[in-house]
Amino acid sequence: MDGKMITDTKAQDTRLPVVVIVGAGFGGLQTARKLAKAPLRVTLLDKRNYHLFQPLLYQVATAGISPGEIAHPVRGILGQQKNFQFHMAEVRQFDFDQRRVITGAGSFDYDYLVIAVGAETNYFGIESVRRNALNMKDLDDAIDIRNKVLCSFELADQESDPAIRRELLTFVVVGGGPTGVETAGALSELIRLVLVKDYPDLDLNEVRIVLLEASDQILAGFPVHLREKAVKTLEGKHVEVSCRTAVQGFNGKTVILKDAAPLQARSMIWAAGVRAASLLDQSGIQQGRQGRLVVKPTLQLEAHPEVFVIGDAAYLEAHGQPLQMMATVAMQQGASVAENIQRLVRKEPLKDFRYKDPGSLATIGRNQAVIRLGRLSFSGFIAWLIWVVVHIYRLIGFRSRFLVMIDWIWDYFMYERGIRLITPYGRRCAEEQDERSA
Numbered sequence: 408m409d410g411k412m413i414t415d416t417k418a419q420d421t422r423l424p425v426v427v428i429v430g431a432g433f434g435g436l437q438t439a440r441k442l443a444k445a446p447l448r449v450t451l452l453d454k455r456n457y458h459l460f461q462p463l464l465y466q467v468a469t470a471g472i473s474p475g476e477i478a479h480p481v482r483g484i485l486g487q488q489k490n491f492q493f494h495m496a497e498v499r500q501f502d503f504d505q506r507r508v509i510t511g512a513g514s515f516d517y518d519y520l521v522i523a524v525g526a527e528t529n530y531f532g533i534e535s536v537r538r539n540a541l542n543m544k545d546l547d548d549a550i551d552i553r554n555k556v557l558c559s560f561e562l563a564d565q566e567s568d569p570a571i572r573r574e575l576l577t578f579v580v581v582g583g584g585p586t587g588v589e590t591a592g593a594l595s596e597l598i599r600l601v602l603v604k605d606y607p608d609l610d611l612n613e614v615r616i617v618l619l620e621a622s623d624q625i626l627a628g629f630p631v632h633l634r635e636k637a638v639k640t641l642e643g644k645h646v647e648v649s650c651r652t653a654v655q656g657f658n659g660k661t662v663i664l665k666d667a668a669p670l671q672a673r674s675m676i677w678a679a680g681v682r683a684a685s686l687l688d689q690s691g692i693q694q695g696r697q698g699r700l701v702v703k704p705t706l707q708l709e710a711h712p713e714v715f716v717i718g719d720a721a722y723l724e725a726h727g728q729p730l731q732m733m734a735t736v737a738m739q740q741g742a743s744v745a746e747n748i749q750r751l752v753r754k755e756p757l758k759d760f761r762y763k764d765p766g767s768l769a770t771i772g773r774n775q776a777v778i779r780l781g782r783l784s785f786s787g788f789i790a791w792l793i794w795v796v797v798h799i800y801r802l803i804g805f806r807s808r809f810l811v812m813i814d815w816i817w818d819y820f821m822y823e824r825g826i827r828l829i830t831p832y833g834r835r836c837a838e839e840q841d842e843r844s845a
């Protein structure tokens with residue numbers, strides 16, 4: 408392990424305490440922003456050099472928007488902040504006793520630490536799915552999905568065997584949460600409104616989009632009438648919704664189901680769950696459900712009061728239920744931790760974190776969304792408009808907001824998806840072709 412110590416290069420008062428934040432996601436970024444005026448030195452570490460707006464990953468996967476519209480260089484977002492440093496470095500270990508974070512690029516000492524490393528895809532131990540399915544956690548994953556879908560159409564267009572063609576044109580989305588629902592709806596629109604024009608020789612009746620959910624409902628957490636509405640809307644878009652259907656394996660051609668016949672499909676998108684980053688498994692700290700680190704209501708670790716954990720990485724219950732892995736939770740916790748760190752410095756009592764639920768929303772494609780706002784819940788065009796405005800507002804930077812808005816307006820009126828590009832994955836597309844013609 409590299410023992411090199413990294414020190415800040417920006418002119419800063421070295422007598423000020425150092426806050427190291429690990430993760431430039433929703434939680435970490437918010438903490439750094441809220442500490443902008445604090446008499447502290449803030450160092451943000453992330454293994455990638457950008458902040459990712461994950462809620463719109465499925466739009467990249469379905470050729471609706473470009474990757475650059477939802478990813479922003481961290482240095483560009485916070486570079487102007489005077490007390491701030493960013494280092495692109497992957498954290499490998501936390502040394503809580505020495506108050507040190509060890510990364511591939513060297514180690515960083517801290518007075519206060521904020522762990523905001525987020526989550527990773529949870530395959531629930533199904534190794535064949537981990538190996539063969541596509542997932543949606545990072546930009547590369549979304550581009551892989553886009554490539555795979557487009558590639559499948561190219562291959563199907565050249566395929567004379569109807570059974571293989573149907574396999575290529577069957578897309579299985581696993582997980583009936585908002586991500587799975589949004590992906591299935593957007594995939595259907597990509598195929599039925601856009602690809603249908605690109606591939607006039609293909610028969611749309613051979614296309615299948617299957618949404619599988621292991622529990623007995625999709626969109627758990629939304630009221631019953633909205634769940635039913637979502638199922639109807641998806642079915643109207645020719646998505647086959649199958650609840651109480653658990654996946655047991657996938658070899659790249661066949662989906663093995665519990666209590667149901669196997670399904671022939673070449674593409675599986677796994678949106679069935681996430682778990683806290685596995686880095687945390689070796690932290691020696693008590694873990695709650697999904698591997699999240701158990702924190703006190705102040706978001707501190709019980710044994711290390713100078714260490715805070717937030718967002719998907721943190722396990723905290725409210726009203727007897729764990730707080731959900733959501734961007735809104737992570738951002739509110741980021742703000743709360745920034746305040747608590749300043750209280751610690753001033754030797755004031757800390758405040759417990761209280762989540763203010765802003766509601767939840769999911770879109771099922773053109774003109775259709777479901778919204779829950781406190782006791783109010785509704786669906787339809789107005790819900791969809793609210794979804795559009797909220798997502799554009801939440802994006803970082805005027806450029807992204809403007810570009811996404813233009814993309815959406817263009818696609819809405821022209822029935823288009825401009826980013827139908829097969830990028831490096833095209834090589835795999837060609838390899839599959841070679842394999843079959845050999």
Ligand SMILES: Cc1cc2nc3c(=O)[nH]c(=O)nc-3n(C[C@H](O)[C@H](O)[C@H](O)COP(=O)(O)OP(=O)(O)OC[C@H]3O[C@@H](n4cnc5c(N)ncnc54)[C@H](O)[C@@H]3O)c2cc1C
Pocket residue numbers: 429430431432433434435452453454455457458459461462463464465496497498499523524525526543544585586684686717718719720732733734735736737
């Ligand atoms: C496809 C998808 C759709 C979603 N849609 C919604 C939605 O509509 N609404 C909503 O509220 N939530 C949504 N979520 C959930 C939301 O994105 C997460 O809850 C939120 O990102 C959690 O924020 P975080 O700061 O804890 O982690 P993240 O935002 O995931 O950030 C974690 C950061 O830590 C970095 N990191 C990880 N490991 C290391 C390491 N070892 N070293 C250095 N850096 C590291 C990562 O690179 C990343 O930048 C969605 C999630 C996904 C995957």
